[in-house]
Amino acid sequence: MKDYYEILGVPEDASVDEIKKKYRELVKQYHPDLNKGDEEAAKRMAEINEAYQVLTDPKKRAEYDAMRKGGVGFSSEYYRPGQGFDFFDSIFRDFFTDFPFGSSFFNRTATKTKPRGTDINLEVTLSLKDVVTGCTKSLRFFRDELCEECHGTGAKDGKTKTCERCHGTGVVENRQSTPFGVFITQTTCPTCHGAGSVPEQVCPVCHGTGVVKRQRTLDLQIPPGIENNDVITLKGQGNAVKDGASGDINVTVKIIIPPPWRRKGKDLYTEVHVPYYHAILGGKIKVTTATGEEKELLLEPGTQPDQEYILANEGVPDKSGRYRGDLHVTIKVDLPSKLSPQERKFLEEIRKLHEGDNKKRFGLFN
Ligand SMILES: [Zn+2]
Ligand SMILES: [Zn+2]
Structure with a gap:
C-alpha cells in the first residue's frame, strides 16, 4: 500500500491547508512543464496527485x-491515470493566483472533461461446481x-441562479501583467465548474453533492468455465457523480478448490x-x-498405485461452450495396517505360492 503521507512529506495529522501548501511546493518541483521528458518526475507527479486527491x-x-x-490494501478506485491531468487542472484552478507558470499551462484547462463516478470493486467466491455449471450470485x-x-443537480427544488463569479458564462478570465504585456487566459469557472449556474439553495437530501448512497443487491450471472481472478465488469453500474458518467462495477472471481482437487486449464484432477x-x-x-454426480469407473485388474484413469468430458467447460475438459482420477491404493486372522491366512498362502520365485528374484524370504 502506498503511503500518501510519505509521498507528500506531511505528518499524519496534517491539516488540509498544510497538505495544500506542501502540494504546491511539490508541484513547482515536479510539474511536467518543468521536467520535459523526465519520466521519473512524471511518475512522481502522478503519485503526488493521487496522494493529494485522497488526503x-x-x-x-x-x-x-x-x-x-x-493493514488492508487500499483500492485505487479514487485515482485512474487517465484522469490525471483533468484532476490536476481542477486543483490548479484553486490556486492559479500564486502559480508561477506561463500561459502554456493555463491553456490546458480549456478542455474540460466530464467527471466520472468511481468504480465499485467487489469479490465473489465460487465453488468448483459453480465453475463447471455456471451460476447466479447475489x-x-x-x-x-x-x-x-x-434529480442530481444538487439544487433544492432544482432551482439554480446565475453564477456570480463568471456571470453565467462558465469561464473566467485571468489577466497577468508581465514586462511583455498583459496576458489574458480563460479557464473554467471554479465556482460553477463551467455550468454557469449554481444552486439557489443546496438540496437538503444530498447536501448539494447530487448523489446519495443506496444499498443494492444484484444478481450476477456467471457463465461456466470462468477462471480464478477473472474480472467481470458491469459498465456504468458503479458510483454516479453529479454532471458526469457513472463508474463501473468490477467483480473479481475467486475460485475455491478443496484438496485433493486441482484444476489445470479445462482439466480437473482428483484422487480416489x-x-x-x-x-x-x-x-x-x-x-x-x-x-x-456419482460416476462409475471400472478398474482393470492389476491397477497400480497412482495409476491415472480419465473420465472424459467431466472437466470444466470451455467459455465458448464448444468443448469440455476431462476429469483425471488418480488411484490411491490403501494397504491395511492390521490384518484379520483369516486375511493373514490367505496372504500367507499367497506368499507360499510365490516362495520359489521370491528366493530366486529377491533372496530375502525364507
Ligand atoms: Zn461560474
Ligand atoms: Zn439532492
Whole structure:
C-alpha cells in the first residue's frame, strides 16, 4: 500500500491547508512543464496527485486512514491515470493566483472533461461446481446514485441562479501583467465548474453533492468455465457523480478448490482411495465428479498405485461452450495396517505360492 503521507512529506495529522501548501511546493518541483521528458518526475507527479486527491477529501482520507491502520490494501478506485491531468487542472484552478507558470499551462484547462463516478470493486467466491455449471450470485453493495430529490443537480427544488463569479458564462478570465504585456487566459469557472449556474439553495437530501448512497443487491450471472481472478465488469453500474458518467462495477472471481482437487486449464484432477485387493483384482468404483454426480469407473485388474484413469468430458467447460475438459482420477491404493486372522491366512498362502520365485528374484524370504 502506498503511503500518501510519505509521498507528500506531511505528518499524519496534517491539516488540509498544510497538505495544500506542501502540494504546491511539490508541484513547482515536479510539474511536467518543468521536467520535459523526465519520466521519473512524471511518475512522481502522478503519485503526488493521487496522494493529494485522497488526503484532501475528508471522506476518502478517513477511509484511507482506516485501511492504513487495518493493514488492508487500499483500492485505487479514487485515482485512474487517465484522469490525471483533468484532476490536476481542477486543483490548479484553486490556486492559479500564486502559480508561477506561463500561459502554456493555463491553456490546458480549456478542455474540460466530464467527471466520472468511481468504480465499485467487489469479490465473489465460487465453488468448483459453480465453475463447471455456471451460476447466479447475489451481490450486495452500497453505491452513489443520483439524488431523486434534486434529480442530481444538487439544487433544492432544482432551482439554480446565475453564477456570480463568471456571470453565467462558465469561464473566467485571468489577466497577468508581465514586462511583455498583459496576458489574458480563460479557464473554467471554479465556482460553477463551467455550468454557469449554481444552486439557489443546496438540496437538503444530498447536501448539494447530487448523489446519495443506496444499498443494492444484484444478481450476477456467471457463465461456466470462468477462471480464478477473472474480472467481470458491469459498465456504468458503479458510483454516479453529479454532471458526469457513472463508474463501473468490477467483480473479481475467486475460485475455491478443496484438496485433493486441482484444476489445470479445462482439466480437473482428483484422487480416489481403493483397498489393495480391489486394485489387484479390478472392479467397479464410484467417483464423485465436480458437480457432485456419482460416476462409475471400472478398474482393470492389476491397477497400480497412482495409476491415472480419465473420465472424459467431466472437466470444466470451455467459455465458448464448444468443448469440455476431462476429469483425471488418480488411484490411491490403501494397504491395511492390521490384518484379520483369516486375511493373514490367505496372504500367507499367497506368499507360499510365490516362495520359489521370491528366493530366486529377491533372496530375502525364507
Ligand atoms: Zn461560474
Ligand atoms: Zn439532492
